[in-house]
Amino acid sequence: MTIAEPVEQLSAPSAPADGVAALEIEGALKYFGKESDSKTPFWRWGANRPAKMTVAVDNISLTVRRGEIFGLLGANGSGKSTLIRLISTLLVPDGGRIRVFGYDVQREERTVRRLINRVSVEASFFKKLSALENLMYAARLYDLPARQAREQARFILRRLGLSEKRLYEPLENMSRGMQQKVAIARGLLTSPVLLLLDEPTTGLDPRSKHDVQRFVLGMRREHDTTVFLTTHDMDEADRLCDRIAIIDEGRIVALDTPANLKRAIGSQIGKNGSTTLEDVFMAYTGKSLDDDFEPSEGVDADDE
Ligand SMILES: Nc1ncnc2c1ncn2[C@@H]1O[C@H](COP(=O)(O)OP(=O)(O)OP(=O)(O)O)[C@@H](O)[C@H]1O
Numbered sequence: 001m002t003i004a005e006p007v008e009q010l011s012a013p014s015a016p017a018d019g020v021a022a023l024e025i026e027g028a029l030k031y032f033g034k035e036s037d038s039k040t041p042f043w044r045w046g047a048n049r050p051a052k053m054t055v056a057v058d059n060i061s062l063t064v065r066r067g068e069i070f071g072l073l074g075a076n077g078s079g080k081s082t083l084i085r086l087i088s089t090l091l092v093p094d095g096g097r098i099r100v101f102g103y104d105v106q107r108e109e110r111t112v113r114r115l116i117n118r119v120s121v122e123a124s125f126f127k128k129l130s131a132l133e134n135l136m137y138a139a140r141l142y143d144l145p146a147r148q149a150r151e152q153a154r155f156i157l158r159r160l161g162l163s164e165k166r167l168y169e170p171l172e173n174m175s176r177g178m179q180q181k182v183a184i185a186r187g188l189l190t191s192p193v194l195l196l197l198d199e200p201t202t203g204l205d206p207r208s209k210h211d212v213q214r215f216v217l218g219m220r221r222e223h224d225t226t227v228f229l230t231t232h233d234m235d236e237a238d239r240l241c242d243r244i245a246i247i248d249e250g251r252i253v254a255l256d257t258p259a260n261l262k263r264a265i266g267s268q269i270g271k272n273g274s275t276t277l278e279d280v281f282m283a284y285t286g287k288s289l290d291d292d293f294e295p296s297e298g299v300d301a302d303d304e
């Protein structure tokens with residue numbers, strides 16, 4: 001494994017002003033349902049608010065500091081991916097305000113897009129092309145010089161534990177976990193300043209999970225990358241994240257460092273010292289993440 005090498009081949013990220021929060025979310029709202037397409041704005045619905053509508057993100061506010069690894073924990077359908085899509089400008093919020101390094105995701109969408117990259121489990125690829133060809137295609141979209149992009153792509157893929165000969169195989173021959181690594185490599189090609197990872201390790205075997213986690217820590221350490229990630233894996237959240245927000249039905253129910261969350265719940269349930277994040281999650285949501293977790297199928301949805 002080559003993961004311990006420094007990431008010196010990655011180009012330096014552009015440097016936004018010091019002291020500005022990497023991500024500021026103030027009262028973000030997102031509704032789904034055919035009624036949300038109606039011409040009546042949501043603040044005029046009043047008592048006539050459509051019953052069938054889903055409130056996917058319900059007045060979420062949080063701030064992520066530069067260089068922080070921030071985790072979003074929530075059960076299936078709690079709004080994690082929707083929030084990530086709002087930050088990455090793929091969805092338009094129905095209310096509230098989101099800023100990335102001070103730039104508004106709606107008014108300064110192009111600037112925001114240059115500062116972020118999103119990696120999701122449903123990444124779309126050209127399945128007949130190889131990993132390297134897919135990454136080179138992405139590099140062209142990002143206007144990266146071909147030679148530099150090729151070196152960078154190979155370097156990242158090797159560091160994520162993908163063997164050299166795999167780089168030239170059609171993607172359709174790869175397992176879901178391997179394809180996920182290619183998706184992660186694509187997200188890192190541009191050395192984003194804010195990296196949005198939607199379940200980056202779901203479906204990976206323990207060793208691959210570890211490869212990805214170490215790479216994420218390396219990105220932060222060596223490139224000051226800020227990471228906003230969602231996960232169902234409590235150990236991952238505990239190991240990687242400086243702070244965690246637990247969300248339930250679109251709302252934040254707890255937000256703190258893993259240690260503080262465990263301490264607070266530990267003293268409530270009389271389990272000081274051995275409290276786990278699973279206990280914390282249960283205490284705040286009344287749910288167990290394991291109960292409802294169903295790994296997503298396939299990697300070929302078309303939202304990218
Ligand atoms: N495009 C859409 N159209 C309608 N409803 C949607 C859409 N996307 C998400 N939703 C709904 O919004 C809610 C939040 O979904 P979201 O995908 O954000 O959850 P999640 O926390 O990412 O779940 P998971 O852990 O399963 O990935 C769910 O009720 C979902 O059904």
Ligand SMILES: [Mg+2]
Nearest residue numbers: 080081082198
């Ligand atoms: Mg999701």
